[in-house]
Amino acid sequence: MPGRRIDPSVERSIKKRFFRISSIILASAAAVVSLLVLSIAAIEPMAHIYPDYPMADLGPVLQKDSFTEEDYRLIFLQTGLGKPAVDEIRELYGDWRERLLRFQQDFFRSIDFVRERNSPISWEEYIVDEHGNYARGTELAPIREGYILVTKSSHTYGWRNGHAALVVDAANGKTLESVVLGTNSTIQDIGKWTVYPNFMLLRPKNTTYDEMKEIAQTALDFLYDIPYDLTVGIFSPKFVEKGKIKGTHCSHLIWQTYMYHGLDLDSDGGVLVTPKDIANSPELEVVQVYGVDPREIWP
DSSP states (O other): OOOOOOOHHHHHHHHHHHHHHHHHHHHHHHHHHHHHHHHHHHHGGGGSOOOSSOOOOOHHHHTSSSOOHHHHHHHHHHHOBOHHHHHHHHHHOTTHHHHHHHHHHHHHOOOEEEEEEEETTEEEEEEEOTTSOBOOOSOOOOOOTTOEEEESOEEBTTBOOOEEEEEEETTTTEEEEOOSTTSBOEEEEGGGGGTSSOEEEEEETTOOHHHHHHHHHHHHHHSTTOBBOTTBTTTBOSSOOTTOOOOBOHHHHHHHHHHTTTOOOOTTOOSSOOHHHHHTOTTEEEEEEESSOTTSSOO
16 A cells, blocks of 8 residues: 655645754754853963062062061062962072062063863863973972962863862972872872962961871872762762772862861862862962962952
8 A cells, every 4th residue: 555645845844844943953052162162262361360560679678687467468469479488488598589589570471371171071271382382380389298289270161170289298299189080099290280370389277297297198098099080079978988988089189188187178168179169268378379369369
């Protein structure tokens, strides 16, 4: 028995509807892609924030035998170095004045940077020289075990999710980091942090160097070689007892380590701790900032 023929007008109507729906889907997809691309462009200027005030003559201040709080504030705004860094540089180096002036030059110097993909949906930014090679933006202040590094240079489209690390071997410049999905937390070289166009070096307030060494050792004992899990705190408990941790991510690793020592570094107390939460923790003080506004390091 011959098949039933579709009325030509009905067939045309079906085709028109199909093409209309397809066009809407394609237009919507194109709009989403465009918005994502535009979101990346919109946040690029935040990769490195230059001072919006002039470079000052630090000579008269640096000739003093001791600094007032106002002096420390001026040095901080001009070099990105907090009081802990300034005091340690003065203690460690005979040429400390020249060193502080070099930090000032780096803090105000113009840089170039590139954006490189580090996962299917995220990127990191790195400083480059005139030949396109990775270049150091500034040197790091003296570091200690337990110090925390945070950067805004990692982003997922228009969201600067950032990255964080914990110093676990100051003498050899090593950090413990949970880097990216599909990897376990591991030891990294601290040198890469000077290639980011921005970073923050932080330390816990009112904590001795010996206490910070214990904190770093706790991280090595319980948070080394742990699978990356961005959903910790959402689909699994945020706080996990020692020896029972199944997953972590960069800022959770730091938060969990410090929680074992009674310090909650999550500034907003949410289920998910982020690098921004760590950076804004009132439990921490600034050792050094670079490429961010020292008056508000992560607004």
